[in-house]
Amino acid sequence: MSMHQRRLDLKNGCVDLSHGAGGRAMAQLIAGLFHEAFGNEWLARGNDQSAFDVAAGRMVMTTDGYVVSPLFFPGGNIGSLAVHGTVNDIAMAGAKPLYLSASFIIEEGFRFDDLKRIADAMGEAAREAGIAIITGDTKVVERGKADGVFISTAGVGVLPDSLDLSADKARPGDRVLLSGSLGDHGVAIMSKRQNLTFDTEIVSDSASLHGLVAAMVAAGGQGIRLMRDPTRGGLAATMNEIAQQSNLGFRLQEEAIPVKPAVAAACELLGLDPLHVANEGKLVAVVAPDVTDAVLAAMKAHPLGRDAADIGEAVADDHRFVQMATSFGGGRIVDWLSGEQLPRIC
Amino acid sequence: MKYADEFRDKELAVGLARAIRAKADPARAYRFMEFCGGHTHAIARYGLEDMLPENVRMIHGPGCPVCVLPAGRIDMAIALAERPEVILCVYGDLMRVPGSRGSSLLKAKARGADIRMVYSTLDAIALAEQNPGREVVFFAIGFETTTPPTAVMIRAAEKKQLANFSVFCNHVLTPPAMRAILDSDTPIEIDGFVGPAHVSTVIGTEPYAPFARDDGKPVVIAGFEPLDMMQAILMLVEQVNDGRHEVENQYRRAVTGSGNQRAIREVAEIFELRDQFEWRGLGSIPSSALKLRPAFAHLDAELRFEMRELVVADNPACECPAILRGLKKPVDCKLFGTACTPETPIGSCMVSSEGACAAHWTYGRFRDHQRRLAS
Numbered sequence: 001m002s003m004h005q006r007r008l009d010l011k012n013g014c015v016d017l018s019h020g021a022g023g024r025a026m027a028q029l030i031a032g033l034f035h036e037a038f039g040n041e042w043l044a045r046g047n048d049q050s051a052f053d054v055a056a057g058r059m060v061m062t063t064d065g066y067v068v069s070p071l072f073f074p075g076g077n078i079g080s081l082a083v084h085g086t087v088n089d090i091a092m093a094g095a096k097p098l099y100l101s102a103s104f105i106i107e108e109g110f111r112f113d114d115l116k117r118i119a120d121a122m123g124e125a126a127r128e129a130g131i132a133i134i135t136g137d138t139k140v141v142e143r144g145k146a147d148g149v150f151i152s153t154a155g156v157g158v159l160p161d162s163l164d165l166s167a168d169k170a171r172p173g174d175r176v177l178l179s180g181s182l183g184d185h186g187v188a189i190m191s192k193r194q195n196l197t198f199d200t201e202i203v204s205d206s207a208s209l210h211g212l213v214a215a216m217v218a219a220g221g222q223g224i225r226l227m228r229d230p231t232r233g234g235l236a237a238t239m240n241e242i243a244q245q246s247n248l249g250f251r252l253q254e255e256a257i258p259v260k261p262a263v264a265a266a267c268e269l270l271g272l273d274p275l276h277v278a279n280e281g282k283l284v285a286v287v288a289p290d291v292t293d294a295v296l297a298a299m300k301a302h303p304l305g306r307d308a309a310d311i312g313e314a315v316a317d318d319h320r321f322v323q324m325a326t327s328f329g330g331g332r333i334v335d336w337l338s339g340e341q342l343p344r345i346c
Numbered sequence: 347m348k349y350a351d352e353f354r355d356k357e358l359a360v361g362l363a364r365a366i367r368a369k370a371d372p373a374r375a376y377r378f379m380e381f382c383g384g385h386t387h388a389i390a391r392y393g394l395e396d397m398l399p400e401n402v403r404m405i406h407g408p409g410c411p412v413c414v415l416p417a418g419r420i421d422m423a424i425a426l427a428e429r430p431e432v433i434l435c436v437y438g439d440l441m442r443v444p445g446s447r448g449s450s451l452l453k454a455k456a457r458g459a460d461i462r463m464v465y466s467t468l469d470a471i472a473l474a475e476q477n478p479g480r481e482v483v484f485f486a487i488g489f490e491t492t493t494p495p496t497a498v499m500i501r502a503a504e505k506k507q508l509a510n511f512s513v514f515c516n517h518v519l520t521p522p523a524m525r526a527i528l529d530s531d532t533p534i535e536i537d538g539f540v541g542p543a544h545v546s547t548v549i550g551t552e553p554y555a556p557f558a559r560d561d562g563k564p565v566v567i568a569g570f571e572p573l574d575m576m577q578a579i580l581m582l583v584e585q586v587n588d589g590r591h592e593v594e595n596q597y598r599r600a601v602t603g604s605g606n607q608r609a610i611r612e613v614a615e616i617f618e619l620r621d622q623f624e625w626r627g628l629g630s631i632p633s634s635a636l637k638l639r640p641a642f643a644h645l646d647a648e649l650r651f652e653m654r655e656l657v658v659a660d661n662p663a664c665e666c667p668a669i670l671r672g673l674k675k676p677v678d679c680k681l682f683g684t685a686c687t688p689e690t691p692i693g694s695c696m697v698s699s700e701g702a703c704a705a706h707w708t709y710g711r712f713r714d715h716q717r718r719l720a721s
Contacts (some may be wrong), residue, residue: 025694145428169400268350273391284585293353326391326392326393327354327356328354328356328359328394329356329359329360329363329392329393329396330392330393330394330395330396330397331393331396332390332391332392332393333401334706334707
């Protein structure tokens, strides 16, 4: 019997049910496409799991699912987004991300060249972040049972003993720092949605933030109370979450919050509030007043924090309101978004 | 942002706020209704109430087409969408509007009804062309502003001879709703109106003349930007002080006396008045809504699918009727913030973010909170 097997036709081929069936076709897909893209010593051993050394300190673990539509958008694709999103969830603890897992649910008929673009983007994002995707899984479902491809990840990282970021550490008078402009990811996604296509120069801000976090921790140490990445629900949801968990109110200054003119214009047109629009490469930090200047300076010195700003402060408030002084001169509440502003942005 | 930021200038706002404070007579109250949801949104979004003196109060009107759509019409749309041959096209903000017994288009979609969110009437036309084997129905809602686009869509469907396309028409009219508020059995407490912005670009300023002339209520047509609102409020305060009651046009950069004649003609050729139409919060109002003329009956979904008229009574505990007439505030309603919240809206004023109760829930609560702290 011949062991000859045709190479994956990465240019014109597509995924069929055999690629998830556990047979030779699946092995070929994993070796020819995923290993190629992720290339690292752990995957090369071909085990169902990967062993790695455990560093000193505490470990953090996170898991996340990615169903973004469209799969390819200005500034990235579902693959790079999956790496950035998982890395950021680890980084928000102040931790150093180490390893990721990636599980793919692929719809029958999905093109190999698209899958390769996604896997390559994941590999590149992982290399840039200095982490490795060390284990994975592939399933194929019938046409119509998924929308192209869904990706689930898990991630682990290590946390220095000295750091324990948590919302209950926030105190009245603490400052709120934002790492850059709001709404870029959500608007970039929306500009490519079916029925809604509009031209904009806005690209997603999707990026791994652990480098920025490390710079902030070096500058502010334990003066950093907590960090969050304002993804779904935008800054408004994140600030309300922090208010609930910290038992504090917050007072924001609209004038201090950076929003790019093109994002502001798109939101104006679509009737959205940039405070509710998703970000994938921004963080918000609550920091003690005495380290605010140092942390803000460290943020501005980092490429991903160039537009960082001090946007407000924590206040004692049993009602845990997030208030904002508007740039017009009045005041308002910044509330959670009711319902769904835009499904499947990540 | 050019052509928007100029109308959001803080220093001009402070100047207008100072002028309003100087002109407002501390011995009397000024209660103005902004009819449109767009104005309500501007008040909340920019925190305008903080910039007004205590005795100048804004009453949020019924001018949000989503809010005033009654549960019965939503139930009718759900029944239509549940037909296997139908694709129902709706604007996104309709999805969460409550029908009877906790139903909504969002829930109907989850159960399998084919409901598509569209961003323009032309998306609905495209869907009909792409799905020749299905019946595509456009759920048309809105005041005079959105009626011309529906008219354009109907013309396009005619031209393309689309056999699988129809319209579930729910277009409503502004002046009859203002009339219903003014003709209320209980005396209303409104000293003047901030007149609609976009609606007036279509219908002009003339249709408001009777409210000024016959009812003695000042009307100032205003744009949706915050400076437009502030200037309109100042103009209303001046009218009240002078004992005048006129229709004034603050929004001269977009509104003319006679409106957009071409749009008015086009709408008149395609639509005619309904005898009665049910409004959530205001009840049945005569000659307040449109339906397709008999010449376009083949495009009328109500006729094509023999849709049964459904009328569902508003929740009796809901205070929307009194809130919409300026007689009560959202916090006076037993349901406000308990059974009725933005996540589970009951009355018209909570349904859309531009409704009076939703605006108060979102932006106004902390003002009450601050007042309590101050007192």
